[in-house]
Amino acid sequence: MILSNPMFDVIKGDLEVLEEELLAAVAAPVELVTEVGTHLVQSGGKRLRPALCLLAARSGPQFDLQHTLPLALAFELIHMASLVHDDVLDESDTRRGAPTANAKWGNQVAILSGDYIFARAFDLIAHQEYGSHVSARLAQLVCNLSLGEIVQDSAVYQASQGEADYLDRIQKKTADFLEICCELGAEIGGLPGADQQKLAEYGHCIGMAFQLTDDVLDIVQTTETLGKPAGNDIRQGIVTLPVIRALAVSPAAEELTAVVTDPEMTAEQVERALAIVRATDGVDFAMSKADAYLKRAKAALPQGLPEGIYEAYVMVADFIGDRDF
Amino acid sequence: MILSNPMFDVIKGDLEVLEEELLAAVAAPVELVTEVGTHLVQSGGKRLRPALCLLAARSGPQFDLQHTLPLALAFELIHMASLVHDDVLDESDTRRGAPTANAKWGNQVAILSGDYIFARAFDLIAHQEYGSHVSARLAQLVCNLSLGEIVQDSAVYQASQGEADYLDRIQKKTADFLEICCELGAEIGGLPGADQQKLAEYGHCIGMAFQLTDDVLDIVQTTETLGKPAGNDIRQGIVTLPVIRALAVSPAAEELTAVVTDPEMTAEQVERALAIVRATDGVDFAMSKADAYLKRAKAALPQGLPEGIYEAYVMVADFIGDRDF
Numbered sequence: 001m002i003l004s005n006p007m008f009d010v011i012k013g014d015l016e017v018l019e020e021e022l023l024a025a026v027a028a029p030v031e032l033v034t035e036v037g038t039h040l041v042q043s044g045g046k047r048l049r050p051a052l053c054l055l056a057a058r059s060g061p062q063f064d065l066q067h068t069l070p071l072a073l074a075f076e077l078i079h080m081a082s083l084v085h086d087d088v089l090d091e092s093d094t095r096r097g098a099p100t101a102n103a104k105w106g107n108q109v110a111i112l113s114g115d116y117i118f119a120r121a122f123d124l125i126a127h128q129e130y131g132s133h134v135s136a137r138l139a140q141l142v143c144n145l146s147l148g149e150i151v152q153d154s155a156v157y158q159a160s161q162g163e164a165d166y167l168d169r170i171q172k173k174t175a176d177f178l179e180i181c182c183e184l185g186a187e188i189g190g191l192p193g194a195d196q197q198k199l200a201e202y203g204h205c206i207g208m209a210f211q212l213t214d215d216v217l218d219i220v221q222t223t224e225t226l227g228k229p230a231g232n233d234i235r236q237g238i239v240t241l242p243v244i245r246a247l248a249v250s251p252a253a254e255e256l257t258a259v260v261t262d263p264e265m266t267a268e269q270v271e272r273a274l275a276i277v278r279a280t281d282g283v284d285f286a287m288s289k290a291d292a293y294l295k296r297a298k299a300a301l302p303q304g305l306p307e308g309i310y311e312a313y314v315m316v317a318d319f320i321g322d323r324d325f
Numbered sequence: 326m327i328l329s330n331p332m333f334d335v336i337k338g339d340l341e342v343l344e345e346e347l348l349a350a351v352a353a354p355v356e357l358v359t360e361v362g363t364h365l366v367q368s369g370g371k372r373l374r375p376a377l378c379l380l381a382a383r384s385g386p387q388f389d390l391q392h393t394l395p396l397a398l399a400f401e402l403i404h405m406a407s408l409v410h411d412d413v414l415d416e417s418d419t420r421r422g423a424p425t426a427n428a429k430w431g432n433q434v435a436i437l438s439g440d441y442i443f444a445r446a447f448d449l450i451a452h453q454e455y456g457s458h459v460s461a462r463l464a465q466l467v468c469n470l471s472l473g474e475i476v477q478d479s480a481v482y483q484a485s486q487g488e489a490d491y492l493d494r495i496q497k498k499t500a501d502f503l504e505i506c507c508e509l510g511a512e513i514g515g516l517p518g519a520d521q522q523k524l525a526e527y528g529h530c531i532g533m534a535f536q537l538t539d540d541v542l543d544i545v546q547t548t549e550t551l552g553k554p555a556g557n558d559i560r561q562g563i564v565t566l567p568v569i570r571a572l573a574v575s576p577a578a579e580e581l582t583a584v585v586t587d588p589e590m591t592a593e594q595v596e597r598a599l600a601i602v603r604a605t606d607g608v609d610f611a612m613s614k615a616d617a618y619l620k621r622a623k624a625a626l627p628q629g630l631p632e633g634i635y636e637a638y639v640m641v642a643d644f645i646g647d648r649d650f
Contacts, residue, residue: 028468028472029472030472030475030476032475032479033471033472033475082440085436085437085440088432088436089432089433089436089437107413107414108414108475108478109475109478111410111413111414111436112410112414112471112472112474112475112478113471113475114440115407115410115439115440115443115467115470115471116467116468116471116472116475118440118443118444118467119443119464119465119467119468119471120464120468122447122460122463122464122467123461123464123465123468125460126457126458126460126461126464127457127461128457129457132451132452132453132454132457132460133451135447135450135451135457135460136448136451136452138447139444139445139447139448139451140444140448142440142441142443142444142447143353143441143444143445143448145440146358146437146438146440146441146444147353147354147355147358147437147441149437150355150357150358150433150434150437150438150441151355153433153434153437154357
């Protein structure tokens with residue numbers, strides 16, 4: 001859990017308050033919905049989005065925790081709601097070792113609870129004096145997350161995707177989200193426009209790196225360390241950069257194509273595909289992209305940040321480049 | 326289609342513009358999503374919510390079509406998105422004689438398109454200077470629609486529900502929605518606060534009456550006139566007021582209970598349940614409630630409305646009390 005990671009020591013107190021407020025935010029007048037929300041909050045998660053928002057807000061001269069919290073909460077609620085819907089779409093039974101909402105309560109409750117949590121995010125924001133452009137950005141974020149997911153779903157089991165398709169997809173899925181967390185956090189913290197843009201660039205770059213490393217983890221980790229079956233992306237037909245690279249350079253490219261384009265692939269075929277990808281430089285190729293993004297992220301950081309904040313940003317970047325390999 | 330109904334002659338031009346703007350509002354940078362949205366818009370619908378919003382806005386001295394349209398559109402988009410998700414939940418294949426989004430494109434696309442359309446509504450609103458309370462009311466509306474649906478789903482196939490449960494349920498499902506359309510429309514049209522409240526009361530009452538008559542239609546109409554199987558509510562385990570009444574007064578109450586509480590009921594049993602309900606005063610009982618709400622709706626109308634507007638409100642109420650019986 002990111003909460004216990006030293007990189008967020010500087011906002012540790014903020015994140016503790018956030019955790020309590022998250023529970024309050026998912027409380028509903030219908031007990032079942034409160035139960036679902038509480039389960040989702042207590043199943044954990046990295047809280048990377050609200051943490052970046054808080055860090056960005058603390059970077060500015062006008063930081064005010066009470067003023068920042070609703071925005072940070074809204075980001076986590078939107079993330080949570082989209083995961084709930086994703087788990088319905090993917091028919092997933094577990095997430096982070098805990099049963100998913102659809103596994104525990106069925107698709108009906110999961111879809112409607114997701115809708116409820118999305119709307120709670122907009123409700124929280126509307127009660128603040130952030131200006132209507134903040135609501136607009138959040139609405140566009142939800143639009144883009146949905147579009148990104150649809151694009152991803154419509155491209156499954158296709159071996160013809162190139163690196164550009166992949167990068168575009170992970171930008172919509174992850175990088176745009178982390179970018180807006182940093183950018184709006186910085187705005188609310190009162191940073192000047194140029195510094196808001198620098199932090200937006202930082203968020204974009206660590207978002208790209210985060211998804212790249214996430215996709216690499218799915219290739220290099222074993223089922224045990226991952227807490228979910230390895231090769232999950234391949235099984236779901238999601239073609240990630242290490243696979244795209246392997247399809248271009250592996251002598252066994254033809255065999256790999258046959259597996260990743262087959263919705264009926266067996267567990268043995270997934271293992272074989274993983275072995276083919278691991279035998280190429282696909283993982284190194286993706287990691288070198290991730291490292292380049294992390295370098296860009298650090299270079300984008302504004303000057304003159306408050307004590308401890310610059311170091312925290314650097315630690316976040318290093319953490320992403322260094323996750324569990 | 327309500328568009329061709331004389332009750333809305335006074336806003337006929339507005340509704341024509343609305344129809345075009347709806348198509349523009351569901352256009353997305355991903356073609357598949359545009360296709361889904363276009364299908365949803367073109368499958369029709371009564372447009373009752375935006376029509377009430379436009380009528381309420383036209384009731385005030387500051388009516389401005391361009392200023393009102395985004396709000397009217399947002400109401401229809403929220404309605405549309407919630408229907409899309411409902412159809413996934415209910416595994417419905419057709420709505421208004423056209424295939425549902427889930428039937429045509431699968432659950433994944435339907436759920437995500439619903440999310441997209443919800444977010445588009447908030448996006449539209451955020452680009453207007455309505456004040457943040459309007460966004461807050463819309464967010465609460467979506468929260469309450471989700472909660473209402475969860476409550477309804479968790480009460481299916483239960484014969485123990487009373488009239489109060491039923492009225493509470495249809496308020497969350499329909500009446501609150503029509504109320505907010507009238508209330509916010511009136512606000513944007515510049516009506517004084519007291520008149521906004523009167524139109525809110527009007528909206529609430531016609532919403533209650535609308536759902537009551539809708540539920541009666543499901544009992545009295547035949548499959549042919551309804552365009553969907555009659556007794557659909559009974560089949561889905563939704564216990565409506567005519568059934569609640571029949572359960573209280575019918576000599577065959579025990580048999581009726583056995584059918585409506587059985588998720589495995591056969592088509593013959595549905596027909597038998599309909600016959601039992603029709604043999605009681607259940608339909609009259611529900612219609613007299615609807616009539617009382619319509620009387621209250623008309624009595625709530627403010628004085629001194631612009632020409633033709635008062636008459637339109639009355640025609641809407643009469644239309645609801647008079648639908649296809």
